[in-house]
Amino acid sequence: MDEMTSSAPSGEVRKRHVRDRTTSFNSIPHIKGGSSTLRPSTLRNCTSTTSLRSVGSETDQSEIIAPVPRRHLLQTAESSQWLRLDTFSDTRWPSRGVSPVSAASSTASAFPTSSASKRLSFSALMEQEKMVRGITASASHLKERQESEDDLGPGGARRWVRWMHRHGMKAWVVPCAVAASMWVKWCIGLGTYSGHATPPMFGDYEAQRHWMELTIHLPVREWYTYDLQYWGLDYPPLTAYASWLCGKVGALFEPSWLSLDASRGIESPDSKIFMRASVLALDTLLYIPALYTFMRTWQGTRSSRTQHVALVTLLFHPALLLVDFGHFQYNSVMLGLTLIAINSFAAGYDLMGAVFFVLSLGFKQMALYYAPAIGSYLLGKCIFLGPVHGTRLFTRLAFTVIITLAFLFAPFLPPLAPPSAILAPISRIFPFARGLFEDKVANFWCFTNVLLIKWKRAFEGSEGTLVKASAVLTALGFLPGVAGLLWGGWKARLQPSKEQEKEGAAAPSATASLVSIPSTPTPTLPLLPYALLTSSMSFFLFSFQVHEKTILLPLLPLTLLLSGAPLNEEVWMWGVLGNNVGVFSMWPLLKKDGLGVQYFAMLLLWNRVVGHDPFRLRPNSFVGLLSIAVYAAASLLQALELVISPPARYPDLFPVLNVLVCTPVFGLVWLWSVKRGIEVGWATGGLPGSGARRGDEVQMKPKESPAVESVRRDFGVRAMSLGYAPSQSRRRALESLRAESMERDAILSGRQ
Amino acid sequence: MSNLSPRSSPIQGHPPPIPEDSNETDAAPSKVAAKRGWPWFNWDLSRSEVDLLLISTGLKLLLFPSYRSTDFEVHRNWLAITHSLPISQWYYDTTSEWTLDYPPFFAYFEKLLSIPASFVDAKIVDLNNLGYNAWSVVAYQRSTVIFTELLLGAVLLRFVRGAVDPSRQRIISASLFLHPGFLIIDHIHFQYNGFMFGILLWSILMAREGNKLASGILFAVLLNFKHIYMYLAPAYFIYLLRSYCMSPSGQILPTRFISLANAVIVVFVISLGPFILMGQLPQLLSRLFPFTRGLNHAYWAPNAWALVTAADRVLLQFSKRFGVALSVNESGVASTSRGLVGDTVFAVIPNVKPLHTFIITIGFQAIFLIKLWSAPTYKSFLTALTLCGYTSFMFGWHVHEKAVLLVLVPLSLLATETYAYFKTFVIASVAGIFSLFPLLFTPAESLAEVVYSLLWGAFVIIPLNRQVYEFPRSVPWVILETLENIYLLGFAALQAFVTLFPLLVRSRSGSTVCTPGDVSCSEDAAAGLSALEFLPLLLTSVYCAVGLVWAFIRLSVIYLKHQY
Known part of the structure; x- marks a missing residue:
């Protein structure tokens, strides 16, 4: 890093770097998560002569101060191409929105993780869908929208939880909520009950x-x-x-x-x-x-x-x-x-x-x-x-x-x-x-x-x-x-x-x-x-x-x-x-x-x-x-x-x-x-009657060029997650993609 | 923080703005200007404030069927008195043992409340319908408490609006609105403290905003609602005299003095006028100030006298055990065996007369008031006010434990000044709230109050502590802080003891069998039992008194050492 900061920035490289900077901001959990070998190579590729600090302070301030919560953009072809990250690597998957409502299964952090936790979640992809569909909003815009939603939307519970988290009482939320609910239950109990003072049978x-x-x-x-x-x-x-x-x-x-x-x-x-x-x-x-x-x-x-x-x-x-x-x-x-x-x-x-x-x-x-x-x-x-x-x-x-x-x-x-x-x-x-x-x-x-x-x-x-x-x-x-x-x-x-x-x-x-x-x-x-x-x-x-x-x-x-x-x-x-x-x-x-x-x-x-x-x-x-x-x-x-x-x-x-x-x-x-x-x-489960097409999407082969492949891969996954593709083929596609990415990792590391 | 507009500029000569006409928000100053047109209807409540209001109302509704003390019947009786008797009879009626003994404004207030009551259920205002406890009267009286408490909420909201640090003030305001003291005394035990502390805080707010005339008037009004607020009167007197009626250089400003005096006199005339005209003032005063009670209440309020009384008991036991020749007052010995009931007569220590308590109180107050005189700022006033109430609570004659609110409420406003204030606030609040627990002796309500207080403590103390914590600077401070924390932790043990003790006693008394002829055995058992029954109360009182006395000393030192 020291070596990098000392060299003078050139215009072209700086431009490139700006982009890299924004994307890598989103990818921090990923880089930290597991594939640490990738980081130096990524940086070396594009910024061996640039000053990180100067670029960040001069051009990119807004984005650094308020990073866009665009975690799921990682899964798009664009970012993975830039970062050379494999989308389905076994790093900690930053998926959100897994609930009974969402389609994909989820597992607990309280329980031993199974392979299911590494699958894509339905609503995470829905969110990504929204992103791709034209919300190229800036950080400030997003923040504004979020604030106005907060003002209209969330209930007392959400506001209270947010307040607790902000005041560093995260660990207190569950005990306090349980105690408060017990208090409410007990106070309801101060009242009368079924069959109160109604002999001979009461209630x-x-x-x-x-x-x-x-x-x-x-x-x-x-x-x-x-x-x-x-x-x-x-x-x-x-x-x-x-x-x-x-x-x-x-x-x-x-x-x-x-x-x-x-x-x-x-x-x-x-x-x-x-x-x-x-x-x-x-x-x-x-x-x-x-x-x-x-x-x-x-x-x-x-x-x-x-x-x-x-x-x-x-x-x-x-x-x-x-x-x-x-x-x-x-x-x-x-x-x-x-x-x-x-x-x-x-x-x-x-x-x-x-x-x-x-x-x-x-x-x-x-x-x-x-x-x-x-x-x-x-x-x-x-x-x-x-x-x-x-x-x-x-x-x-x-x-x-x-x-x-x-x-x-x-x-x-x-x-x-x-x-x-x-x-x-x-x-x-x-x-x-x-x-x-x-x-x-x-x-x-x-x-x-x-x-x-x-x-x-x-x-x-x-x-x-x-x-x-x-x-x-x-x-x-x-x-x-x-x-x-x-x-x-x-x-x-x-x-x-x-x-x-x-x-x-x-x-x-x-x-x-x-x-x-x-x-x-x-x-x-x-x-x-x-x-x-x-x-x-x-x-x-x-x-x-x-x-x-x-x-x-x-x-x-x-x-x-x-x-x-x-x-x-x-x-x-x-x-x-x-x-x-x-x-x-x-x-x-x-x-x-x-x-x-x-x-x-x-x-x-x-x-x-x-x-x-x-x-x-x-x-x-x-x-x-x-x-x-x-x-x-x-x-x-x-x-x-x-x-x-x-x-x-x-x-x-x-x-x-x-x-x-x-x-x-x-x-x-x-x-x-x-x-x-x-x-x-x-x-x-997929469309009724779509079983005939089962496995069609799996025809993607790892021999294709990286850019085309990643675009197609993204497309395929999204289609599957939204239920357009039958789940069985989806799983198989995931398998093949995983194998593929492993292969690519091997190639990358070989190149180094 | 920059878009906040603390209203510190004094607006003198203006009519007192009432809380309703404020629409400042820290969030949107531009909105304020646009909405000036409809000040009365524009509250600009944020959603969390509405949440707090509605959720707390929901919680208070749940307490409708809870235990009610005799104060509930007292207030029902007053509704009946004010509704069915002419004003000339109000302070003479003795149909019920719960005669009207609050000042006239409170009687007017009850008269006002009795009008809807008569529509809700005519039996509520029937003078001879003693002990009426139908659902209608419970629901009606309980909802009037919730409703009148809105004044407190409105004033506290105004405190947030112009505060220097709104996020802290918001926590403090919320903590006061949801104070366990109010929950225990108003919503379970039954009184109208929330409403009256609303007036007090309104008056303090006016002082903060520089409108000292309004502050004085409101305090005069408050005095005519409940005369216990006289505990605070000296601080008001000095503050208004020094900072409103005199110029900073010490010259008296006659116009101001006259306007203030006139305003206060008008308030008193409205209140007492009808009774003076009817020549009932002596009767009224005799109702208001019954000097026939003892030094301590049945349950010792946790003040200095509780410690003195406890010391007396200890000395008596000491002299009995070791035969040390102390001049023992026989009636005092009898008084101890009666536990905590009735008048307190000391056995060893010389007895205390009302005059003594009066002198001690005035003496201590004088110290603080001199300081206030030299530094008549708002903060100084607030601290002196707290200390005035605190001194009265500490050394007053026949102080009730409920009066601790007079200390805790103004002290809360000071909580975030510095860490020293905050720690004082924590010790006083914990001890003060704990000392209110014996007010509710039914197990169901006891559990509710303990859990509620714990939650309140978590929501108030933890975030504020994070904001104001200062690391102790030297070894003595570390030791002091450790001791204070140990003291605070001791409350958990005390609560455990108070809860478990009755069970232990019962199982023990069940096992010891006295033969019928054995007089000493039965006597001992009876005496032991009665003493044992009061042991939790005594311990609570003494333990809380230690904390409250310590907090008093702390606050006094902080105030006297502080440079304003």
Whole structure:
């Protein structure tokens, strides 16, 4: 370097150098990243006689002061030509924007990296696309735009995270956010709960407390048979075990809270604190770590700010907080277990994921709403892995699931109990004897019941038909999601084709690793959240015996999708709308529980945190228009309810109107999830029927001249990433490109 | 930083600008000029300010169903008194034990609040409806607190607008708006401190902007809302006299003096006038100043007297154990066995009379006021004001722990002056906020207040510390800093002790069984238990008092040594 600075600059070289300087600024991570041998050669090529310092200070100041965030330009032919960097070298890949929304799979930094992390991400390339398409904007321009967007756009969470990062409190963001969310949860718990002061039956609070009392005092076999009229246990065994644990802890403090029969309806302040604390403890132990790992796995390759914002968005999820900490239930345990399962899938630990999902099912049978999506994902993965590895994985999964279930139900199974003992929990868990729907639920049945046809009257005496109809409709509802996952797995299945066999000789290690690692995430992974949404929403809309609280299940995948999405994108808009309407749909329930203030406070808080202003919407898309209409209707309804009491003839007027507002939104969210599923599936799996052209793009050979080659390469990759090329050929193309670049490296180093 | 326009030029003779008419932003001075036309409606709030406002409102809403102290019923009763009785009866009514004992402006304020209350629920303002705690009254009263606290927010916003360093001032303003003290006392315990500190800060703001007449008027108004602010009055008096009514060379400016005096008199006439006309002034004053209470409150406020009382207890035990002949006051011994309840009578140390506390307070204040007289600048005034409040808190008669806000709020404004100020602020704030914890004794609210305070501390102390930290220059300073940090860490241990202690006591009392005939055993157990019950309170009080006294000494030294 010293030698360089001492020599005098010549005009021509300086010009060249200016260019080099700008590009190399962008490439700093790359140069640092791994290929350190390249740097001296690059510099020597063009600037052996120039002064770096003088050029920088004279001509290039603006660009040096404010470097353009153009990381992805590296992947263009231009920059790689200049830098002689191989685009697909195994350096740290600066990809952004990998989220459930984006098509390419991502892996966690929390988990061991797999080869998948080195693949291109979908949205990173979308960004690059924008760049290339004519945003040759200067740094200042970009910065300006960013600032104006900041001013309009991001929500409280983003601003807060930015503030924290700027004040050097990056490490504090997660603990503070978790503590703040716990504070909010606890303060929601200061209010009343389901069934507060309403003897003789009370509500969900009393049910949960009763189960603690029941499990710590009775032998296991009586759990599902004891006094069924008074809140008999009707959740799967894991709930019972958790109740037992909580009960044991509670009895340490004060046995009278949980004495058998005598404690029924106890509502002392102390016992309330204990109950609330038990929810908070389980939530903190299961759900918050699940959210954290979600952040690290699904958003692992994104900036830490985005990750933090996503975490904050999820931590203050209003519907869940209101139901768990206000109304009183333990939904976060079930959702947390499912979330851990999904995270495990994303990290490639399918068996662990399966165990956690079974645990989730074993906590609350409601997790069945997710079962079609998760089952078909795993099946799709088995298909993807091909006959040998697929079968192996399938066998392992089946074995794991059966073992886990057996463990869960062990106390009711033969070695420990007579064979008939299992019937009691099963019949309690799946009650088919109740009606089609309870209360006023914003689903298809209640909606049509109000508008079109009185189902109960029409099918009097033949309820079985209704049950079948609801089962068929539900199945039809989740079919698109299931089909997408299976088809995606089939489409992308690993199959030793002719070219691969040929290439196998050239790059044996890469091919072998692709086949022999059953822990790589499947290409259908980005479809999973959408499939979960489709499946749970279809259950909510069409299935039998739905409760309004069940909307939490579709809201989880919806919020997961929303958390990683950029502001005011379609996904984000749908997510926010779905969440707000979800909370609104529970208004009658919350009002009954005396949680009206908490309801308003949480809506205010969360919308402010994510940066959504329902009163400042732009009708520039379908979802924007829909939001305006729905919010108008909802606020009108709330205002009316405040002012007018319902007429005596229709005491349920407001709940019914609520159903009429909410159901169409849920239906549309379901349709949208199907549509997005198809889109994402298309992007990852390729066009239907394009299989014939499979492998066409791989005809590029490394013998061509470097310039032409790099242009074509870039083109090819972009086409693939956008879903125009089938994924299998894409992978093979990547392989060949990698081999190619290695070759070129060798040539380069040879030249030196 | 260059586009900021600190408004330091004094605008004298102008009518006092009220916070609403400010639209300066540090970000866009050009916008300001364009929007001058609609000052009342133009707030130019940045999005983060709106965030802070709405999110904090959301959090406060969540506290609606939390524990309420008797102050809630006190204020409801005042709503009823002012609504259903003629003004002549306000200070005579004894229907409830919670008689009206705030100055007339607060009574007018309650009268104002009672008008919407009667529409919300007529039972709220029913005088005989004692202890009414329906949802309507809770929601109404709690929302009036949130609503009136907006004044505090508006004033704090104005503090940011003209600040020398807006980014620091923004943190300080936010820290005051979200102060755990306000959350604990106003939104859980129930009072209207946010509103009244809004007026105080407004008055301080006017002083900063050079509008000292307005500052004086606002302080007079504040005094007529709540007379506890008399703690601060000496500093105001000296400051206004020296810097407003006198020229820098020391000549009295009669016009200014007369205008200030007239303005203050007008305020007092509006407030007290009706009662003077009705000849009720003695009755009013007897309500306002009941000199029948003891030196310490039931729970010792963490001030100098707490340390003295603790020393007395220690000396008593010492004399009992080792038989040292000390003249022991028998009633004082009885007083100790009653724990912290009731009047405090010392057993060993000579008793303290109200007059003594008064003299000590005035003496200390005089020192600071002399300094203020010689250096009547805004910063000096602010420090002297803080010290005035601090002295009253330290040595006052029957000080309530809530009065610590009188110290913490003005001290916060000084937090970023230098590192020395900052460290004082940290010690005083941590000790002061911790000393408020016993105000809420219900476990649910206790957890909430602890977590909230921790979060507040993280968001305020860490970023400010990064900005103002100075490395200690010599070994004594290093030692001092280490000791202070150890003291601050000690609060974690203290909190752990306070939380776990009741559980320990219960398990121990459960295990010791006294036989019915054994008198000494049961007596001992009872005495031990009652003493044990108060042990956490006593420890909290003493430990906080140590920090607050130390912060007082620190601040005094800083002030007296500082060259203005």
